[in-house]
Amino acid sequence: MQLLNLATIRQHLDPAAVMDAIEKAFVKYSAGDVTVPPVGHLPFPTGDCHIKYGYITGDDYFVIKIASGSHGNHALGVSPSSGMMVVCSATTGHPVALLQDEGHLTDLRTAMAGAIAAKYLAPPEVRTIGIIGSGIQAKLQLEYLKPVCACRKVLVWNHRAERHGEFIEFASAAGFTATAADSADDVAAGSDLVVTTTPSTSAMIGSAAVRPGTHITAVGADTPGKQELDAALVARADVLVVDSLSQCTDHGEIQTAVREKTIRASDLQELGNVIAGKAPGRTAPEQITIADLTGVAVQDIAIATSVFAAWQAANGQTGDPSLAVTLPG
Amino acid sequence: MQLLNLATIRQHLDPAAVMDAIEKAFVKYSAGDVTVPPVGHLPFPTGDCHIKYGYITGDDYFVIKIASGSHGNHALGVSPSSGMMVVCSATTGHPVALLQDEGHLTDLRTAMAGAIAAKYLAPPEVRTIGIIGSGIQAKLQLEYLKPVCACRKVLVWNHRAERHGEFIEFASAAGFTATAADSADDVAAGSDLVVTTTPSTSAMIGSAAVRPGTHITAVGADTPGKQELDAALVARADVLVVDSLSQCTDHGEIQTAVREKTIRASDLQELGNVIAGKAPGRTAPEQITIADLTGVAVQDIAIATSVFAAWQAANGQTGDPSLAVTLPG
Structure with missing residues (x-):
């Protein structure tokens, strides 16, 4: 699994390509060509964690986003929100990339x-x-x-x-x-x-x-x-x-x-x-x-897979990396 | 966020401590002292991804497990299942550890x-x-x-x-x-x-x-x-x-x-x-x-937090690491 931190994510984010991917994702969503289960919601004492996830029919990857917000964080001097996106192979189910975007990709896809x-x-x-x-x-x-x-x-x-x-x-x-x-x-x-x-x-x-x-x-x-x-x-x-x-x-x-x-x-x-x-x-x-606009998981899927694709292209990687990890023996 | 790969996880897994933690987690679960939302389920063409997550009242952390299985993987020469657990602060909501256990911790907590x-x-x-x-x-x-x-x-x-x-x-x-x-x-x-x-x-x-x-x-x-x-x-x-x-x-x-x-x-x-x-x-x-036994998220919470606690102890770390990350300015 490839880890992409926020600096790397920013480096490989092409706004025009992501906007285009999000437009196409909205079209697929409204056409019903997606699986978007209900948003997972876990309250903890000072806040909430939300899990948005889904699969766009025909895509090579599905995406799971974990995002939390806590109203106590400001007083603690830490960022009020956090977030990460996990890109998984729709062929093997294996995670292929973890985007440690700290909530930035959610802000961007909303904008x-x-x-x-x-x-x-x-x-x-x-x-x-x-x-x-x-x-x-x-x-x-x-x-x-x-x-x-x-x-x-x-x-x-x-x-x-x-x-x-x-x-x-x-x-x-x-x-x-x-x-x-x-x-x-x-x-x-x-x-x-x-x-x-x-x-x-x-x-x-x-x-x-x-x-x-x-x-x-x-x-x-x-x-x-x-x-x-x-x-x-x-x-x-x-x-x-x-x-x-x-x-x-x-x-x-x-x-x-x-x-x-x-x-x-x-x-x-x-x-x-x-x-x-x-x-x-x-x-x-x-x-x-x-x-x-309330925010739909297909936006998260589009932005995460776009960034991962750009990272792959920049690093000479093609295809689903989980297929290259073979079983021992 | 600390990344723990499978080798590191094995190194810091104390079976007696984990068994004890799982026993206590079952007691909390049956007493209703937990928040365990319904299991998230995302089908993809050749398999299924399950998201189990929850919070045990009073714990310092909550845990989200992402696990997938695909029936096509054997023919592709890759592991049939995969898995990871994300440990998050119940104070800030921020992720503090990612356990890349590849499904091993699920096997163990079931056993x-x-x-x-x-x-x-x-x-x-x-x-x-x-x-x-x-x-x-x-x-x-x-x-x-x-x-x-x-x-x-x-x-x-x-x-x-x-x-x-x-x-x-x-x-x-x-x-x-x-x-x-x-x-x-x-x-x-x-x-x-x-x-x-x-x-x-x-x-x-x-x-x-x-x-x-x-x-x-x-x-x-x-x-x-x-x-x-x-x-x-x-x-x-x-x-x-x-x-x-x-x-x-x-x-x-x-x-x-x-x-x-x-x-x-x-x-x-x-x-x-x-x-x-x-x-x-x-x-x-x-x-x-x-x-x-069908497997409950509290087992995942118990094993993930036990391994993370053991890793922290071995590395001289105490307390919630997300509290140490301060905002710029």
Whole structure:
């Protein structure tokens, strides 16, 4: 089994190739060409461990991701989250690579899904990008929008205003003209493409703030009880796209609207079907579109196998390495 | 994260300490002092990957085991199974050790559970040990019976008689006088302590063959459809002990008897409760006792944390190593 640490992973990560692999993985997911068992969940005293795993039909490898978060870590001076991905041969079952990515690949695949949603759903002209939240995911979402969106103007809001400066500095270094807004509603009112990245448990963006033609990608809500958008805004959207019908109706941004029955399952389109052209997505510039992304194991599979393939290519290795390990005798 | 390969794992494995840890883990399991989510299961074209994981209340670490088996591997010249265990801090959630045991620790913890069952359930005098099957698990079961049973006479039967010679050689080297029998029934008829270790899907031992006073440990049945003992024998047993009530009634040796309603849930005792003295186990020499072992995540937790603790002690390391990794800045 090959071990790849974070530095090696960064070295062999080709964003364009990974984005392409994630798009294809979403298509396979929505077409049902995957095996994605329910997410494993193990609570421990100060946090939770999640195990996401799956197999894309026809792939050479399957992937298991182990990721933990603990709310006590900040006080202990250690990273709040951790993660690793195990790439296993779909021929022998043997592990072939362990990616010690410390959660970085999860951050990246989440940001890339946001970029994919924008690529397919953003209005034709984006004059301002709005970002809610200013943490690592807020920064990555902005960074990965660059290849899919020409706009270089960004409005940001974080509930802790003292963090705006650091985000603006990051955005400037990335080539954006960045300004802080006074509220999430102000961000929404001034932007055509909004990304929400917070762990909020109550709506921050009301329906009244959002102009026709806006696209919103919501990545913050990933467990029951989390919410960033008002349920009335979700109900008002012309196009509702989800990464996973089953996950989003249970614990995504749209969970409240589903529970309050202001939207129906038939209102929802899966991102993979939009990418494949099987679902319409945005059909007019004035439509309000919302993408609710909860994170699907196929993204982890795509990013882990892409990085491993790039590492293999760079190291002159071809084929499934587990086939080269023969039994003694 | 510390990586321990198989050679290092073997070097730091103290069988007596691990057996003790597994006994205590069974007690905690049966007392409900554990979190053991359902086993994760991912099928791939030629096999299956299983993820067993859990947390024993109060432990410093939780453990995730990834194990795969593929029926195509023999023809490919690679090991049929593989496995690894990840030890994570229950304080930070961070992985602290990866045990690349290649499935060896699963083999060992299964054999040790057999020894524990024999320790608590075997008749007072064992004149002959009977082993059904002659593979790695058959050998390990015999080996780990040594500390808990003074008998050094063994009868073996495998459905492929050409394999008897190798088993007899192994048993002799381990200090046993070993003889091959003509059938599983012959083994049962000639033994007081029988261990069945095969992947059989139909009964090999009939009730008529078994003498009063016999103890049988069945470790082969671990999925729906597998069976080694006749359902009438299961129904006749005076004492029925299972490692896990939920697992054994679903996919253990007793599944057929449960389905045919020849035994009731109230007839079953969990091994952890027998060890703790909360369930009676064997109460008379002439009783027939059966232990049905399907393998529980707490065994994996116990063996992985024991090996890691021994490695830490040998390397002058104390405490949770994830607490020593501080954030930059």
